[in-house]
Amino acid sequence: MSSFKVFDIAGSGMAAQSVRLNTVASNLANAESVSGDPKLAYRAKHPVFEAVRANILAGHGKDAGSAVRVKGVVESDKAPEARYEPGNPLANAEGYIYAPNVNVVEEMVDMISASRAYQNNVEVMNTSKELLLATLRLGQ
Amino acid sequence: MILDLDKFLGVHANALKLHERRTELLANNLANADTPGFKARDLDFRSAMAAATGPAANAGQQVTHYAGQGDSGNLQSGDLSPGSTEAFIKYRTPLAPSLDGNTVDAQLEQSAFAENAVRYQATLSLLSTQIRTLMTAITGQ
Numbered sequence: 001m002s003s004f005k006v007f008d009i010a011g012s013g014m015a016a017q018s019v020r021l022n023t024v025a026s027n028l029a030n031a032e033s034v035s036g037d038p039k040l041a042y043r044a045k046h047p048v049f050e051a052v053r054a055n056i057l058a059g060h061g062k063d064a065g066s067a068v069r070v071k072g073v074v075e076s077d078k079a080p081e082a083r084y085e086p087g088n089p090l091a092n093a094e095g096y097i098y099a100p101n102v103n104v105v106e107e108m109v110d111m112i113s114a115s116r117a118y119q120n121n122v123e124v125m126n127t128s129k130e131l132l133l134a135t136l137r138l139g140q
Numbered sequence: 141m142i143l144d145l146d147k148f149l150g151v152h153a154n155a156l157k158l159h160e161r162r163t164e165l166l167a168n169n170l171a172n173a174d175t176p177g178f179k180a181r182d183l184d185f186r187s188a189m190a191a192a193t194g195p196a197a198n199a200g201q202q203v204t205h206y207a208g209q210g211d212s213g214n215l216q217s218g219d220l221s222p223g224s225t226e227a228f229i230k231y232r233t234p235l236a237p238s239l240d241g242n243t244v245d246a247q248l249e250q251s252a253f254a255e256n257a258v259r260y261q262a263t264l265s266l267l268s269t270q271i272r273t274l275m276t277a278i279t280g281q
Contacts, residue, residue, distance in 0.1 A: 006167045013171030020174075049175040068171045117173050120246060124167045127257050131163070134264050135156075139271040 006128040012052070012067035013121035019047050019070045020114040024107050031102045034083075036092040041080035042100035044107075047073050076101050148274065152267045154192040158185060159260040161225050166253040169232075169244050176240040180232040180249065188228035 023045045035041040050071035078101040086095030146153065162183045172178040234243035 005164055009164065009167045009171050013167075013173075016171070017174075049172070051172050051175050051178050066168055066172075068175055113174070117170075117246070120170050120173065120250065123250075124170055124253060127253065128163060128167065131257060131260050131264075134261060138264060138268060139275075 007125060009067045010121045010125040010128070012069060014118055014125075016047070016049055016068045016070050017114045017118040017121065019073075021111065021118070023047055023073060024111045024114065027100075027102045027107050028104065028111075030100055031104050031107075032099070034088070034090055034097040034099050035080075036090045036097060038080050038082070038098045041098040042102070043075040043080075044078075044100065044102045045073050045075055046110075047071075149267060149270055151189070151193055152263050152270065155189065155263045156260065156267065158183065158188050158192065158225065159256055159263060162256050163253070163260070165229065166249055166256060169249045170246065170253065172242075173244045173246050173249070174242070176242060178242050178244060180234075180244045181229050182232055182252065183225065184228040184230050188225050191228070192225075 027044050030042040033042045048071045049068055052067040052069050080098040080101050082096045082098055084095055085091055085097050088097050091097050162185065165181050165183055169180045169182075172180075232243055232245075232248075235245060235248070237243060
């Protein structure tokens, strides 16, 4: 039945936003994971979203609604911040450690945005469920 | 046939299908609120309803000002096959375009979704009334 597509769409949105929340959690947790080698320093991860066209929702016209999916997770190219801390056990021969290129403020904003978007999708699902149940009660 | 059920239910059955299609589109817009390059879409309800009801629809329930433009060939009266509504799906004109090419305005979509849900429920209660009328006529009670 075509009405259930709304659940697929809202569900895909929730899945995508939860991947985004996961990357935010990972970035925040590793915000202070320093390393002695700039190549090994943690890099901020961000998901890239993509609209899905009729793939999971085949058989309804040429373009029946669609959904969203995570195309991939990209790592930030920004250079890790070098700090001079010769006392740190992870410091390299010159006494530098490399902090991850995570911007904590950006991550917090991203978290709020993802959480709001997730709530939107939950709301869509709830409303659709109520409408569908009301339709089932039609004529009673 | 003495009683044509489709005719009896009138525009409401068609309206319900269109509202359902609009629910899907708006849900999709909200799901793609953060997708780069995604263009928000919505159903041109007035035109879709006019096409679904058709120029030769029931008297008194007819949608006026039927323009009849576009592909009237596959849009016959009461034709609401899945493909027929696609012609009435339009891209939204963004109020505040973002840098990544996304044209979804979450607040706008949310209010449209709420409005659509209320209209769906209104159509449902109208349909319910029609069915109750029919039941009264059948049972005679």
